[in-house]
Amino acid sequence: MTNIVVLVKQVPDTYSERKLAAGDNTLDREAADAVLDEINERAIEEALVIKEANEGEVTVVCVGPDRANDAIRKALSMGADKAVHVSDEALHGADILQTSKVLAKAVGTVEGVDLIIAGNEASDGRGGAVPAVLAELLGLPQLTHARKVTVEGGTVKVERETADEGITHLEASLPALISVNEKINEPRYPSFKGIMAAKKKPVEKLTAADLGLDGEVGLANAASTVLESAPKPPREAGQRVDDEGDGGVKVAEYLASQKLI
Amino acid sequence: MIDFRLDEEYEALRKTVEDFARSEVAPVIGEFYERAEFPYQLVAKMGQMGLFGLPFPESVGGMGGDYFALCLALEELARVDSSVAITLEAGVSLGAMPLYRFGNEEQRQRWLPRLCSGAGLGAFGLTEPGGGSDAGATRTTAKIVDGEWVINGSKAFITNSGTEITELVTVTAVTGEKPNGHKEISAIIVPAGTPGFTVAPKYSKVGWNASDTRELAFADCRVPAENLLGERGRGYAQFLSILDEGRVAIAAVSVGLAQGCIDECLRYVGERETFGNKIGSYQAIQFKIADMEARTHTARLAYYQAAAKMLRGEPFKKEAAIAKLVASNAAMDNSREATQIFGGYGFMNEFPVGRFYRDAKILEVGEGTSEVQRMLISRELGVGA
Ligand SMILES: Cc1cc2nc3c(=O)[nH]c(=O)nc-3n(C[C@H](O)[C@H](O)[C@H](O)COP(=O)(O)OP(=O)(O)OC[C@H]3O[C@@H](n4cnc5c(N)ncnc54)[C@H](O)[C@@H]3O)c2cc1C
Numbered sequence: 001m002t003n004i005v006v007l008v009k010q011v012p013d014t015y016s017e018r019k020l021a022a023g024d025n026t027l028d029r030e031a032a033d034a035v036l037d038e039i040n041e042r043a044i045e046e047a048l049v050i051k052e053a054n055e056g057e058v059t060v061v062c063v064g065p066d067r068a069n070d071a072i073r074k075a076l077s078m079g080a081d082k083a084v085h086v087s088d089e090a091l092h093g094a095d096i097l098q099t100s101k102v103l104a105k106a107v108g109t110v111e112g113v114d115l116i117i118a119g120n121e122a123s124d125g126r127g128g129a130v131p132a133v134l135a136e137l138l139g140l141p142q143l144t145h146a147r148k149v150t151v152e153g154g155t156v157k158v159e160r161e162t163a164d165e166g167i168t169h170l171e172a173s174l175p176a177l178i179s180v181n182e183k184i185n186e187p188r189y190p191s192f193k194g195i196m197a198a199k200k201k202p203v204e205k206l207t208a209a210d211l212g213l214d215g216e217v218g219l220a221n222a223a224s225t226v227l228e229s230a231p232k233p234p235r236e237a238g239q240r241v242d243d244e245g246d247g248g249v250k251v252a253e254y255l256a257s258q259k260l261i
Numbered sequence: 262m263i264d265f266r267l268d269e270e271y272e273a274l275r276k277t278v279e280d281f282a283r284s285e286v287a288p289v290i291g292e293f294y295e296r297a298e299f300p301y302q303l304v305a306k307m308g309q310m311g312l313f314g315l316p317f318p319e320s321v322g323g324m325g326g327d328y329f330a331l332c333l334a335l336e337e338l339a340r341v342d343s344s345v346a347i348t349l350e351a352g353v354s355l356g357a358m359p360l361y362r363f364g365n366e367e368q369r370q371r372w373l374p375r376l377c378s379g380a381g382l383g384a385f386g387l388t389e390p391g392g393g394s395d396a397g398a399t400r401t402t403a404k405i406v407d408g409e410w411v412i413n414g415s416k417a418f419i420t421n422s423g424t425e426i427t428e429l430v431t432v433t434a435v436t437g438e439k440p441n442g443h444k445e446i447s448a449i450i451v452p453a454g455t456p457g458f459t460v461a462p463k464y465s466k467v468g469w470n471a472s473d474t475r476e477l478a479f480a481d482c483r484v485p486a487e488n489l490l491g492e493r494g495r496g497y498a499q500f501l502s503i504l505d506e507g508r509v510a511i512a513a514v515s516v517g518l519a520q521g522c523i524d525e526c527l528r529y530v531g532e533r534e535t536f537g538n539k540i541g542s543y544q545a546i547q548f549k550i551a552d553m554e555a556r557t558h559t560a561r562l563a564y565y566q567a568a569a570k571m572l573r574g575e576p577f578k579k580e581a582a583i584a585k586l587v588a589s590n591a592a593m594d595n596s597r598e599a600t601q602i603f604g605g606y607g608f609m610n611e612f613p614v615g616r617f618y619r620d621a622k623i624l625e626v627g628e629g630t631s632e633v634q635r636m637l638i639s640r641e642l643g644v645g646a
Contacts, residue, residue: 015283073269073273074273077273188309188310189277189280189281189306189309189310190273190277190310191310191311191324192270192274192311192315192324192325192326192330193311193319193324193325195270195273195274195277196270196325196326198273199269199270
C-alpha cells in the first residue's frame with residue numbers, strides 16, 4: 001500500500017506563444033492555451049505505476065486558478081483517484097516560497113501520505129525549487145531529479161541525474177518526497193473510459209483561508225518581484241562555413257572560440 | 262435550441278487525440294508513408310489509448326463511448342495523417358462493428374476484446390475486382406459442404422486485410438438464390454491464415470501509403486458453418502447499414518484532412534514572403550483560406566448532425582450521404598488549394614500538404630463514390646422512383 005500525492009500545475013502550452021502580463025509582470029494566463037505540464041504527466045505516470053504494483057491511492061494536489069480544473073481532470077482521467085485544488089484570487093502572483101507553503105498545507109489535508117511526487121521543474125517558471133522547499137517545510141527527505149524510482153516496502157530508491165553531478169543513487173525511508181525528470185517514463189494518454197470515470201472522482205476545492213493562510217500570500221507579500229521583462233531578441237543569422245577542404249577545421253575553430261570545445 | 266458545443270468528455274477526448282496526433286504521429290508518419298510501411302508502433306499506441314474500442318461497451322472490451330466519439334478521434338488523427346485515421350476507421354467501423362452488430366454472443370466474445378484493444382485488426386471484404394458500387398453484383402460464392410462453408414472468389418482493395426496483426430476478414434458471398442430469383446448474399450467470418458485464403462502483396466497506391474490495402478483470393482477456402490455472421494441471406498442489408506455509419510466516419514476523416522490543410526496554410530502564409538510581403542497579406546491567398554474554412558466548417562456541421570441522428574436512433578441515410586459528399590469535396594478542394602498556396606513546396610513529399618493532396622482523392626471513392634452518395638440522396642427524395 002503506497003499512498004501517493006502528486007503535485008500538478010497548469011502551464012501555458014509550450015506550443016503556443018508565452019508572455020508576461022503588461023501590468024504586473026506575472027504570467028499572462030489568457031495569452032496561451034493552458035495544459036497540464038508535461039513533467040507532471042510523468043509524475044502522475046510514475047505514481048500510477050507504483051500504485052499498480054503496490055496498491056494504494058493517488059491524490060493530485062494543485063494550486064492554481066479555477067481553470068486549472070482542466071489539468072486536474074486530465075490527471076484524474078489518466079487514473080489518479082482524487083484531487084485537492086487550492087484556488088484563490090489572493091494567490092495571484094505567489095512566489096516559490098508562498099506556493100510551497102500553500103502546497104505544504106494542502107498536502108497536510110491528505111491522510112497517510114507515504115510519497116509525494118513532483119516534476120523537477122515547471123515548464124513556465126522553471127524555478128525548480130518548489131520540491132526542495134516543500135520537503136523542507138514538511139520535514140521529509142528529498143530525492144530530486146529522479147530518472148528512475150523504486151519503492152520496496154518502506155523504502156524508496158532513486159537514480160538521481162543532474163548535468164553537473166551525473167548519476168547518483170539515493171535511498172530514503174518513507175514518507176519522502178521525490179521529483180522526476182523527463183527520462184523517468186513515457187506518460188500514458190487518457191482513455192475514453194478514464195475520461196468518463198474522471199467525471200465522478202472527487203475534487204476538494206480549498207481557499208487560502210481554508211488553509212489558514214489568509215493575508216500571508218499573493219503578489220503583495222511575495223519575497224521576489226519581477227520589475228521588468230523584455231521579449232527575447234530575434235534569432236540572429238548563423239555563421240556559414242563553406243567547405244573548401246578545411247570545413248572541419250573551421251567548425252572546430254568556431255566551436256573553440258565559443259568555448260564549446 | 263440547437264447547440265453544437267461538445268460535451269466535456271467529448272472535448273477531453275478530442276484534445277487527447279489532438280495531442281497524440283501532434284506529438285506521436287506527426288514526427289514519424291512522413292517516413293512510414295515514404296516507405297509505404299504500416300506503422301505498427303503507432304497502431305499499438307492507439308490501441309493502448311482505447312481508440313479501437315471507442316464505440317463499444319465495456320462488456321466486449323470497449324471504452325463505453327459511441328460512434329460520435331470515434332468520429333472525433335478520426336477527425337483529429339486525419340488532421341495530421343489519413344493513413345492512421347483510415348486504419349482506425351476500417352478497423353472499427355468495417356472490422357469490428359459488423360461483429361458487434363450482427364454477431365452472436367460467442368462470436369462477439371471470441372473476436373471483439375482483441376479488436377477493441379487494437380492488438381488485432383479486422384477487415385471487411387465487400388468490393389470485388391469486378392465492381393464495388395454495385396455491391397449486389399458479388400461473384401464470390403460460399404457453399405455448405407460437410408458442415409463447412411467452402412468459399413471461392415476474390416475481393417479487391419480491402420483495408421487492413423494483410424497486416425501482421427490482422428485476425429479476420431468478414432467477406433460477403435453468394436450463398437444461394439432467393440425465391441424471387443435474386444442472389445442470396447451472406448457475410449462470413451474468415452480468420453487470417455485459413456488455408457485457401459491468400460492475401461496478395463500490397464498495392465502501390467496514390468495515397469494512404471502507410472495503410473494496408475490488399476487483394477484477396479479464396480480457393481476452396483473452408484471455414485466452420487458457425488462462422489456465418491448474422492442471418493443467412495441478410496448479408497446485403499447488413500453491409501448497407503454498416504456503410505451508412507461508415508460514411509459518417511469517412512466524413513469525419515475528410516473534415517480532418519480539410520482542417521489539416523488550413524492548419525498548415527495558416528502557418529505557412531505568415532512565414533513565406535514574395536515581392537517583399539508575407540503571402541498572407543494578399544487577398545487572393547486570404548480568400549482561398551476563407552473558402553477552405555467555410556467548406557470545412559459546413560462539412561463538420563454536416564457530419565455532427567448525421568452522427569446526432571444516428572445516435573438518437575433516427576433514420577440518417579440521407580444525412581450520412583450528404584456529410585460524406587460535402588466533406589470529401591471539401592477535403593479534395595482544400596488539399597488542392599493548400600498545395601497551390603505552398604507553391605513548389607506543395608509538390609514536395611516532405612511537406613504534409615503534398616501528402617494531404619494524395620490522400621484526399623480516395624475520400625471521393627471509398628465507402629461509396631460521390632456518384633453513389635448522389636444516388637442515395639436523390640433516392641431519399643423520391644426522385645426517379
Ligand atoms: C484504398 C482503398 C481502400 C478500400 N477499402 C475497402 C475495404 O476495406 N473494403 C471494401 O469492401 N472495399 C474497399 N475499397 C473499395 C471501394 O469501396 C470501392 O473502390 C468503391 O466503392 C468504388 O467501387 P469500384 O472501385 O468498383 O468502382 P465502380 O463501381 O466500378 O465505379 C466506377 C465509376 O462509375 C461510377 N458509377 C458506378 N455506378 C454508377 C451509376 N449507377 N451511376 C453513375 N455513376 C456510377 C462510380 O461512381 C465511379 O466513378 C477500398 C478502395 C480503395 C481505393
